[in-house]
Amino acid sequence: MDTAADPGDSCALLASLVERLDVGIFAVDRSGTVALWNSFMAIHSGKSSTDMLGQNLFAMFPELPRPWLEKKLESVFVLGNNAFTLWDLRPYLFRFANNRPITGGLAEMRQNVTFLPLRLSGGEVSLVCGTLFDYTDTAIAQDKLHDAIAALHREKDAQAQLIAKLETAQNQLLQSEKMASIGQLAAGVAHEINNPVGFVNSNLQTLKKYCQQMLQLITVYQGAETHIADVELRREISALTQAMDVDFVQEDLPELIKESEDGLVRIKKIVADLKDFSHVDQTDWQYADLNAGLDATLNVVWNEVKYKATVAKNYGVLPPVECLAAQLNQVFMNLIINAVQALDESKGMGTITLSTGHQDDWVWVEVQDNGLGMSEETRKRLFEPFFTTKPVGKGTGLGMSVSYNIVQKHHGRIEVDSVPGEGTRFRVWVPVKQALTVD
Ligand SMILES: Nc1ncnc2c1ncn2[C@@H]1O[C@H](COP(=O)(O)OP(=O)(O)OP(=O)(O)O)[C@@H](O)[C@H]1O
Numbered sequence: 001m002d003t004a005a006d007p008g009d010s011c012a013l014l015a016s017l018v019e020r021l022d023v024g025i026f027a028v029d030r031s032g033t034v035a036l037w038n039s040f041m042a043i044h045s046g047k048s049s050t051d052m053l054g055q056n057l058f059a060m061f062p063e064l065p066r067p068w069l070e071k072k073l074e075s076v077f078v079l080g081n082n083a084f085t086l087w088d089l090r091p092y093l094f095r096f097a098n099n100r101p102i103t104g105g106l107a108e109m110r111q112n113v114t115f116l117p118l119r120l121s122g123g124e125v126s127l128v129c130g131t132l133f134d135y136t137d138t139a140i141a142q143d144k145l146h147d148a149i150a151a152l153h154r155e156k157d158a159q160a161q162l163i164a165k166l167e168t169a170q171n172q173l174l175q176s177e178k179m180a181s182i183g184q185l186a187a188g189v190a191h192e193i194n195n196p197v198g199f200v201n202s203n204l205q206t207l208k209k210y211c212q213q214m215l216q217l218i219t220v221y222q223g224a225e226t227h228i229a230d231v232e233l234r235r236e237i238s239a240l241t242q243a244m245d246v247d248f249v250q251e252d253l254p255e256l257i258k259e260s261e262d263g264l265v266r267i268k269k270i271v272a273d274l275k276d277f278s279h280v281d282q283t284d285w286q287y288a289d290l291n292a293g294l295d296a297t298l299n300v301v302w303n304e305v306k307y308k309a310t311v312a313k314n315y316g317v318l319p320p321v322e323c324l325a326a327q328l329n330q331v332f333m334n335l336i337i338n339a340v341q342a343l344d345e346s347k348g349m350g351t352i353t354l355s356t357g358h359q360d361d362w363v364w365v366e367v368q369d370n371g372l373g374m375s376e377e378t379r380k381r382l383f384e385p386f387f388t389t390k391p392v393g394k395g396t397g398l399g400m401s402v403s404y405n406i407v408q409k410h411h412g413r414i415e416v417d418s419v420p421g422e423g424t425r426f427r428v429w430v431p432v433k434q435a436l437t438v439d
């Protein structure tokens with residue numbers, strides 16, 4: 001370029017550049033009269049520079065945010081500093097159509113506008129020049145970015161849900177593996193214990209008979225003692241009698257045997273529970289009256305109940321239910337015994353309410369007590385095998401896990417409601433009919 005060019009030429013060059021730049025350029029004076037309007041503005045507004053020059057900007061574009069823009073322009077006139085408006089805060093100043101509406105998806109052109117003070121005659125700002133940049137592409141890209149980020153978030157949420165599901169499935173798997181191996185262990189233990197328990201029980205009965213006979217014999221001998229003439233022999237007998245504390249042994253022996261018998265009964269109950277727990281005895285499916293089953297069960301445990309609670313019954317009319325009746329009875333028994341054991345003896349007789357009902361294809365049996373209730377921790381672990389809060393010898397912690405398995409086998413469920421200090425309500429739901437494939 002010729003450095004010594006005519007200043008008139010360079011002005012013309014500048015004017016043609018301003019005219020042809022792909023940026024909107026316009027200028028207004030303090031009254032809002034348009035002094036410059038380049039072709040970008042003309043093309044996008046549909047108003048030529050001839051239309052615009054000398055006209056009031058706000059009169060020509062009534063849609064402009066007038067109070068805001070007047071304030072903005074005024075601040076540039078007064079302070080002489082640049083001012084801006086950005087598309088992400090104010091999408092557009094002029095309502096220009098997006099020039100790529102088909103690919104873009106945005107109807108209006110997004111605009112960044114910078115307002116520059118122009119000092120044509122020395123110090124005072126006589127014009128404010130607006131330069132308007134088209135940011136539509138950036139806005140579209142940002143929208144796409146937002147969409148992509150949102151999709152990523154959705155995907156991340158879905159993954160988190162999937163991971164949670166996997167964790168649950170894994171826990172269930174672990175739980176069922178644990179249950180299966182506990183089941184096998186239980187079946188093995190039950191089997192092993194059964195034999196020795198059998199012969200200990202039979203020996204104990206014989207021992208009991210022998211003891212009774214021996215005690216009878218001793219009593220007869222004691223009666224005959226005064227008839228022994230040999231003083232030395234009598235002294236020897238008396239010394240031995242005292243050393244052995246025969247009177248006490250005579251009293252204690254039957255009690256020891258009775259306690260051993262009770263112990264055996266307890267072992268048998270544990271073995272029975274273990275067997276049920278591992279489902280080794282499976283009986284036939286049959287249609288049974290659960291109200292009758294509940295009554296029969298209550299009879300079996302009546303001895304445990306009668307001194308501790310009054311029993312209220314609230315039975316509904318039930319259809320015959322396809323079930324393993326003996327096993328459901330065991331569930332009822334576990335629930336009733338638990339209810340009795342939960343009663344607060346310091347409050348006198350408790351109340352146990354047995355209710356039954358029928359709803360659609362289901363029946364329910366409910367055992368409610370007004371005992372001590374359960375803590376949150378106990379409620380959570382209730383169905384765990386071997387979980388008990390009872391003293392050693394009173395609970396094995398198998399009752400509820402056995403019951404849970406039995407109800408599962410019936411494709412039913414157990415609901416629990418418990419309030420510490422107020423009591424507990426168990427409701428067992430079982431379907432009236434089993435599906436065709438009963439496992
Ligand atoms: N009705 C109830 N009220 C309060 N707590 C209960 C009740 N039923 C069960 N529980 C709690 O749940 C625990 C587990 O019950 P579960 O019947 O499985 O075992 P257990 O009664 O302790 O022993 P087992 O039944 O084997 O003799 C109990 O130890 C007790 O803490």
Ligand SMILES: [Mg+2]
Pocket residue numbers: 334337338395399400
């Ligand atoms: Mg129990």
